[in-house]
Structures are given as C-alpha cells and as structure tokens.
Amino acid sequence: MTLTTMQDIALAGKIVLIREDFNVPINEDGDITNVARILAALPTIKKALAAGAAVMLLSHLGRPKEGLFDEKFSLKPVAACLSDLLGRPVPLIKNWLDGVDVQPGQVVLCENVRFNLGEKANDETLAKKMAALGDVIVMDAFAAAHRPQASTYGIAQYIPTVCAGPLLIDELQSLAKGLEQPDKPLLAIVGGSKVSTKLAVLRNLLEEVDQLIVGGGIANTFIAAAGFSVGKSLYEPDLVNEAKALIIAATRKGAKIPIPTDVVVATSFDKNALATVKPIENVTEDELILDVGPETSNAYAKLVAQAKTIIWNGPLGVFEFPQFAKGTESLARAIADGNAFSLAGGGDTIAAIDQVGVRESISYISTGGGAFLNVAEGKALPTVTILEQRANEQMSYE
Numbered sequence: 410m411t412l413t414t415m416q417d418i419a420l421a422g423k424i425v426l427i428r429e430d431f432n433v434p435i436n437e438d439g440d441i442t443n444v445a446r447i448l449a450a451l452p453t454i455k456k457a458l459a460a461g462a463a464v465m466l467l468s469h470l471g472r473p474k475e476g477l478f479d480e481k482f483s484l485k486p487v488a489a490c491l492s493d494l495l496g497r498p499v500p501l502i503k504n505w506l507d508g509v510d511v512q513p514g515q516v517v518l519c520e521n522v523r524f525n526l527g528e529k530a531n532d533e534t535l536a537k538k539m540a541a542l543g544d545v546i547v548m549d550a551f552a553a554a555h556r557p558q559a560s561t562y563g564i565a566q567y568i569p570t571v572c573a574g575p576l577l578i579d580e581l582q583s584l585a586k587g588l589e590q591p592d593k594p595l596l597a598i599v600g601g602s603k604v605s606t607k608l609a610v611l612r613n614l615l616e617e618v619d620q621l622i623v624g625g626g627i628a629n630t631f632i633a634a635a636g637f638s639v640g641k642s643l644y645e646p647d648l649v650n651e652a653k654a655l656i657i658a659a660t661r662k663g664a665k666i667p668i669p670t671d672v673v674v675a676t677s678f679d680k681n682a683l684a685t686v687k688p689i690e691n692v693t694e695d696e697l698i699l700d701v702g703p704e705t706s707n708a709y710a711k712l713v714a715q716a717k718t719i720i721w722n723g724p725l726g727v728f729e730f731p732q733f734a735k736g737t738e739s740l741a742r743a744i745a746d747g748n749a750f751s752l753a754g755g756g757d758t759i760a761a762i763d764q765v766g767v768r769e770s771i772s773y774i775s776t777g778g779g780a781f782l783n784v785a786e787g788k789a790l791p792t793v794t795i796l797e798q799r800a801n802e803q804m805s806y807e
C-alpha cells in the first residue's frame with residue numbers, strides 16, 4: 410500500500426484540513442461521555458500546528474438531517490473540549506463552506522460536515538467547495554473511510570495535496586497484521602440489531618471463517634430460521650430465508666453458525682423489564698429475546714477458547730440494560746481470557762469491552778464499526794483507495 414504521510418509533505422504556511430472522527434457520545438446535558446476519539450486526534454493536530462500550518466478540523470457527529478442545522482448534533486462540546494486539551498482557543502465555525510480566516514499556527518473546528526446537503530452522496534459541487542478551502546487534506550478518520558462522502562473521498566479527489574494521517578495509518582497496519590494471514594481457526598462474532606445492515610459482511614465472512622457466532626437482533630432472525638418462535642423480538646421476517654441459506658452455506662464448508670440453546674427474555678423493552686432465562690423452545694408470543702442465556706454463553710466461551718484468531722463486532726444482546734448485558738459481557742471476558750489474536754471494532758463493542766474492563770486484554774481495538782467490518786471482509790476502503798491513487802499521482806509529479 411502506497412500512501413503519502415504527513416512527514417512527506419511540507420505543511421508550513423499551508424491551510425491544512427484534517428478530517429477527524431469526532432463522532433463522540435454526548436449525553437442529554439450536552440456533555441461528552443467519552444473523549445477517547447478527541448484524545449487520539451491530538452498528536453496529529455499538534456504535529457500540523459508545530460509544522461506551521463493553518464489547521465481546519467472537519468468531522469461528522471451523529472446522523473442529523475442533511476441541509477439543516479440542529480443544535481443536538483452541533484460540534485460545540487467538541488470545540489470546548491479541544492480548547493481545554495490543546496490549551497488554546499478552538500473556535501467553532503458555523504458557516505465555513507465559503508472560506509474561513511485561519512492563520513498559520515491557528516486551529517479552527519468546522520461545524521458538523523453532515524449539516525451540508527450532499528455530504529453523504531459525495532455531491533461533486535460540495536466536495537469541490539470543501540476542497541477549495543485548503544491546500545492539503547490529512548485523512549485521519551478511519552471510522553469514516555468506508556463511505557465515499559464529500560468530506561472524505563470527495564475532498565481527497567479535488568484538493569491539491571492529500572495524505573493519510575498517523576491514526577489512519579496505524580489502524581490500517583494493525584488490522585492488516587491480524588487479518589492478512591490469520592492463524593486458524595478463525596472465529597467471527599457479528600452481533601447487533603439487524604441482519605440487513607450486516608448481510609454483506611455475514612456473507613463475506615462466511616467465506617473466510619471456521620466459525621460464525623451471530624448475536625442480538627441478528628441472532629433472532631437466525632433463531633426464527635431454525636424454526637423457533639421469537640415472539641415479539643426484534644427480527645427481520647423477510648430475511649429468514651437468507652438466514653437459512655447462510656446456515657446451509659456454513660454447513661457445506663464445514664463451519665457452523667450455532668443457534669442459542671437458552672435466552673433471556675422480557676415482556677417489554679425497557680430498562681426495568683424483568684429478565685427471565687429460558688430454553689429457546691419455550692419463548693412465548695408475548696416475549697422479546699434480549700440476550701443469550703448462561704448455557705449458550707458457556708458454549709460460546711468454548712468456541713472462543715478454541716479459536717486462534719477472533720474478529721468481533723456487535724453486542725449479543727441489549728447490553729445497555731444490565732439485566733440483558735451478561736451474554737455480551739461474558740463473551741468479552743472469554744475473549745480477554747483466551748490466547749487468540751483478537752480484533753474488536755465498533756462503538757457498542759468497545760463500550761461492552763469497557764463495561765467489563767478488559768480493554769488491555771484485547772489484541773487490537775479498532776475505532777471503526779463499518780470500516781472495521783469492511784476491512785475484516787477484505788474489501789478496499791474507498792477513501793483509502795483514493796488516497797493511494799492520489800499518492801501515486803503525487804509521486805509521479807515529483
């Protein structure tokens with residue numbers, strides 16, 4: 410992989426855009442509850458400032474409706490946090506598309522890129538406008554590299570100089586180390602809410618893995634495919650046949666997708682709901698499956714212990730409610746206790762790992778959810794592809 414790095418470029422006196430991942434969790438009071446992503450970004454920002462660049466930071470936050478400003482998705486708390494951590498003012502610029510006055514040695518934060526109509530569709534006019542704001546883009550947001558959007562792929566197409574930031578490079582190198590020639594058996598665990606959002610991932614992972622554990626709402630669709638009632642659970646009836654096909658495909662290649670033998674159910678989806686453990690065949694029409702039971706957790710722990718490489722994304726249940734968090738937590742503990750090279754990625758997965766306090770025992774924690782899964786399934790990340798193309802052009806200009 411050929412990428413231009415920050416060291417390869419003279420940044421002094423240049424306007425340097427840095428595409429960050431400041432998509433941090435913010436509570437109802439407007440406080441950031443986890444600043445890890447902001448802390449991780451600091452060295453890149455400091456490096457650009459020390460090199461004499463005028464720095465403009467770009468990021469998305471959440472999923473606002475495009476084209477509209479919405480205070481709820483404002484980067485205001487991020488600007489305040491950055492000002493504290495950098496010990497200098499980091500003004501938040503609300504209207505930045507037509508140009509910002511930023512001098513060498515200064516840093517500004519541009520308001521949520523997703524307030525701009527055309528961001529997600531990588532609208533050419535928008536991308537060109539963004540690219541016209543600076544001389545260089547440093548792409549440092551791994552978690553946003555899998556979708557070709559205006560502030561990622563689009564800017565990189567049109568701005569004079571592009572480079573990959575240190576965070577992005579570190580993430581790509583670490584994932585390659587674990588995935589290019591994984592020690593077998595390879596176990597993938599894909600949890601979360603919906604088969605539909607992870608179908609391509611499930612199909613592709615099946616080609617590579619020796620075992621596939623599905624969890625959460627995804628597992629519910631597989632439970633239905635295996636012929637059990639899932640009551641009022643979150644599941645996708647129109648994907649039951651797809652789940653059946655995946656079970657058959659797995660069996661054909663000697664892999665397995667185990668179906669939970671016991672589950673934790675409730676009659677309502679709320680944080681005070683009473684949790685009941687029962688065998689999978691006893692789920693009634695008025696119940697929701699919200700976690701796996703202890704017997705299933707033990708079975709999964711055995712699979713984890715046998716694996717030499719583990720890829721994990723997505724919770725096994727509604728881990729946000731303590732009474733339905735045990736399946737996900739016991740999985741995190743089993744992975745931490747085992748000897749496999751373990752790669753975990755995605756916001757919920759990291760939150761679950763932190764809930765158990767086993768971060769140090771996971772071999773590599775990726776900041777990306779979708780991007781992590783794309784790499785895990787061997788797909789090129791579009792924004793990395795454009796950075797490579799531009800790196801080759803930049804080399805041939807020299």
Ligand code: AMP
Binds near residue numbers: 727
């Ligand atoms: P995803 O964004 O697709 O990775 O899904 C993560 C979300 O799935 C988390 O907020 C979990 O609470 C939720 N989830 C996991 N298991 C279930 C379940 N059995 N029923 C409903 N939601 C679930």
